[in-house]
Amino acid sequence: MTEKPRAPEKPTLDGLEAKWVHLWDERGTYRFDRTKGRAAIYSIDTPPPTVSGSLHVGHVFSYTHTDAVARFQRMRGREVFYPIGWDDNGLPTERRVQNYFGVRCDPSLPYDPSFEPPDKPGKQGKQIPVSRRNFVELCNRLTEIDEEAFEDVWRRVGLSVDWSLLYTTIGESARATAQRAFLRNLARGEAYVSEAPTLWDVTFRTAVAQAELEDREQPGAYHRIRFHADDRPVYIETTRPELLPACVALVAHPDDDRYRELVGTTVRTPLFGVEVPVVAHHLAEPDKGSGIAMICTFGDLTDVTWWRELNLPTRAILDWQGRILPEPPDGVASGPYAELAGKTVHSARERVTELLRESGDLDGDPRPISRPVKFYEKGTKPLEIVTTRQWYIRNGGRDAELRERLLARGAELAWYPHYMKARYDNWVAGLAGDWLISRQRFFGVPIPVWYPVGADGEPVHGRPITPSEETLPVDPSSDVPPGYTEDQRGKPDGFIGDPDVMDTWATSSLTPQIAGGWERDPELFAAVFPYDLRPQAHDIIRTWLFSTVVRAHLEHDSLPWAGAALSGWILDPDRKKMSKSKGNVVTPMDLLTQHGSDAVRYWAASGRLGTDTAFDTGQIKVGRRLAIKILNASKFVLGLGEVPDGTPVTEPLDLAMLATLAEVVREATTAFEANDYTRSLERTERFFWNLCDDYLELVKARAYGEDGEDGEDGEDGEDGEDGADQSAAASARAALREALSVVLRLFAPILPYVTEEVWSWWQEGSVHRAAWPDAGALPAGGDPAVLAATSDVLRQVRRAKSAAKVSMRAEVERAAVRGADVARLAEPDLRAAGRIADLELATVPEEGFTVDVTLAPAE
DSSP: OOEEEEEEEEETTTTTHHHHHHHHHHHHTOOOTTOGGGGGEEBBBOOOOOOOOOOOHHHHHHHHHHHHHHHHHHHHHHEEEEEOOOOOEOOOHHHHHHHHHEEEEETTTOOTTTTTOSSOOOGGGGGEEEOHHHHHHHHHHHHHHHHHHHHHHHHHOOOOOOOOGGGTTTSSSHHHHHHHHHHHHHTTTEEEEEEEEEEEEETTTTOGGGEEEEEEEEEEEEEEEEEEOOEEEEEESOOOGGGGGGGGEEEEEETOOOTTTTTTTTOOOOTTTOOOEEEOOOOTTTTSSSSSSEEEESSSHHHHHHHHHTTTTOOOOOOOSSOOOSOOOSOHHHHHTTTTTOOBBBHHHHHHHHHHHHHHHHHSSEEEEEEEEETTOSSSSSSSEEEEEEEOOOOOOOOOOHHHHHOOOOHSEEEEEEHHHHHHHHHHHHHHHHOOOESOSSSSOOOOEEBBBTTTBBOOOSOOOOOOGOOOOOOTTTTTTTTGGGGGGGGSSSEEEEEEEHHHHHHHHHHHHHHHHHTTHHHHHHHHHEEEEEEEEGGIIIIIIIIHHHHHHHHHHSEEEEEEEEEEEEEEETSBBGGGGGGGOOOHHHHHHHHHHHHHHHHHTTSSSOOOEOHHHHHHHHHHHHHHHHHHHHHHHHOOOOOOTTTOOSHHHHHHHHHHHHHHHHHHHHHHOOOOOOOOHHHHHHHHEEEEEHHHHHHHHHHTTSSSOOOTTTTTOOOOOOOOOOOHHHHHHHHHHHHHHHHHHTTTTTOOHHHHHHHHHHHSOGEEEEEEEEOOGGGOOHHHHHHHHHHHHHHHHHHHHHHHTTOOTTEEEEEEETTGGGGGOHHHHHHHHHHHEEEEEESSSSSSEEEEEEEOOOO
């Protein structure tokens, strides 16, 4: 005999999260067992969320998808390696620390061990300068606060991660991993330093990689400006007249007859009178503006291409703050230039326009336009291009052979959904340069390089000094290279540390190595790498996914994972992507508290991989109703009484229900194996509601016994089996318990709290460590058509009662059923559920059923 169920008198969703989060942690329900072999392990390269403020509902959306897959694989018998990390370095963290504490980093200042930030931070212009070390300490302090809040949310959501595997991308292990990978890239010639035109954010004062760009539509104006040839004026149209002193050439298309005779001659720039050549290049656009353009160093990326391919000189005029340099480039007259020196780009543009108007070189008024302008994805001002010394990692942008190998890696990867592969292919094929990984910031993994300083006091960048791997992590700003002492720092014949840190993607691209213990724990790494799955958002294929493929290809000559699951965005009511930068996010904790975590997870799981999904509290409410129904229906089933072990299921309707359920199990399993948790949920939910609305009603009287009470969901029933067919009643009860066991396990990956609660009422252990249902283990011999047909007729009987506005308990004097499949009807259960006195069945060739209902006269 099974143990008497322990269902509470009034089951509720309230408090389930706190209860089970504690018990799961206490019991080690999701603890990873590293003694298993690789074949038994399913490893997930979980995205480490950026710790800068708060999570939003979009995070809950995508991380629920991953968690559902992890829970399914665990129930399938795999030992799931499911770590979690925090991405806590980078520009967002720095900006948050500046605003939160009212400080700014000044690397020239000495460390103050007693420094404490002000109680009330000042405005941006009044921020207190602190040393780099003080600044990093404040970054660590604030991220620890944010990380605690993040963990609270993730535990409430029900992520089944192993919290003992927690890592941070600024932690000692992560820093050592990132520096080790960089040093090996350097040793193999895959990392290199170059002084070249660089995309530059003037607010953050740092270089920006191609993958971090986004176009934003901005207002501007075309200025039609006259250049001077010996025998004719030449008009160009530009949105950036302030770059006139940086002009090094004019360019036209080689097939443009209007300018063919000019190519090979020179013209003079207005205001500054500099002789510049007229050149030809296929990227010039004859139908844009006047058809001839000025090449400046540098206005945009096309300028860089022209400058490089045409071997043009450099006339840089912008500094790192986005202001005009105080001194003019060689050959540029200092008089007009002095009008611009020190001005911002905007102010210089206005002044140049005034000067051109005064000189007569501005033809008409500027013509307003709107055009896309490149921004750093986290920036607020348009990017500039300045010449700087930066570190790069080869990624195929300048190496056709490497590009082809990385495209081949994309073809090896299993994509969920498959069409997302096109985004990878397009990105790799369109790369314009190598991966810029250095940043002129402070809170990040330091570039692990020093340089000797010559007798003249200048760094010798061509002879970098590197540490041994055993000493990692290092910080060249405070650590000393081998063979030197601290008092030689910055002095002739001494050394100097590289001042830059790595881009955050240069660390995040190594999450498989960081979490898996590469070189730190070889046994663990061999057990989990290559990983089985990388889950992430589709918009960072170009950054996180591609960069991780690059690092694994270069270091391990393999993919980092077998498959990638790409979640879509969450959209606001205006169908715009939710993001903290747009200020349209919804924070999750209130939703989780108000509706319950299972309800929010239900909404999240309703969004398929790769598909953008609207935020919808209505769908969350549907999920809560489903969770409540699971509680109440389960209490009803378990309240029917004990079922002896081995009780056979004998009745046609019961076998039909279990046959229907077996097909649901097969479909749900197939869906989950393809990471289609949405399909699995849809199929399971449809069966569950049909089970409650149709099958339960059909067998309720039989399950109670003919003389028992009908009872409602959530109310204990009476055994009342005197004189009843005990075998038929036992069949119903056994079938219901079998169905309940299966349905709870099917729902468990999506609704972990309610399923675990119900499971605990009558089963040992955790539902999340129970075996995933096996369709072949369910009783055979049932015909699903029996349940479908009987349910159809019962629904028609109910409709007739509803139309007559009588109770569903009202007696039916006669029900005449006509249809091709009347022989499949479970007559005794149909009579009992419909309270039908006289059931007449007639076989006719037409598909479906027609039911004529005659209600018994009211007493």
